[in-house]
Amino acid sequence: MDAQQLEELYKLFSSGVGAHNDMSLRLVSSGQRHVVMELPFQEKHATARLNGALHPGVLAAALDSACGFVVLLSQEQPQAIATVNLRIDHIHPAPAGEDVRVEARCYQQAGEFAYVNAVVMSMGEEKMLCNAMGIFKIGSPGPDLGRGFFKSELDV
């Protein structure tokens, strides 16, 4: 999948997803089983008005989105997906007023379940802020978000 196709898939993934628009989560790069995204600092997501940092809740939302997108990317056929479990260790607070980077990797799929690990890293010091593990159900009820835009149809 070339960069343009990837960007289009990400647009489709985010289309109409209010939470993505609210976060302004940016896709930076990806492979078949990993993605890198950036979550910009916005004051509305801060822990405090003065010297606030990104709240653990918005980091959780970014992790959930990055994990979901990497599961989507790892599928050969269109499938709806749903988060079953998400476990997050908050190791360090995000630096005040700074963007962060989110990296997710789909490391295993067994039957209807995909297993993902992900981290949130600071942009400057390369400090690990969060470590997360997620389990996603593939083929969950409901329409998929990547309809008509999968590897089999793109011949990649």
Added chain:
Amino acid sequence: MTQPLEKFLDDSPYAINYGIQLHSADPNVECVTPWADHFTGNPLLQAWHGGVVTGVLELTGALQALTITGDELCPLLSANVNFLRPTRGNQVVHTRAYLVRSGKQILNIDVVAWQSSPQNPTAGASLTFARGGAAQLRAPN
């Protein structure tokens, strides 16, 4: 009892963005979060984004922690969230926290989210907070 908790929510831009409202805090913290378009996770199903649900669960747990520690803020160490059924859009989410254990350095708090009935939860979280000396050990921002 609820005044410090209301202040915590009023001082948090994140909580304001989500519109979470404190319902009660005696002894369990209960909150109500009205639906907003920027919560959408799946536009076709009109479902809440799982990360937004996680954020609401975490805020409810943080409020419960404040009922134990007074004005001492407790950093969140870990969250383990189970998504039990879709959290439907255009409906409010209710959350209720349960104190599992209050130690000198660790607080363990469970939080459950539901829409139609607490007997049908949509998500549940087990949260671990640091307090006291353990909280001080965490590097400031």
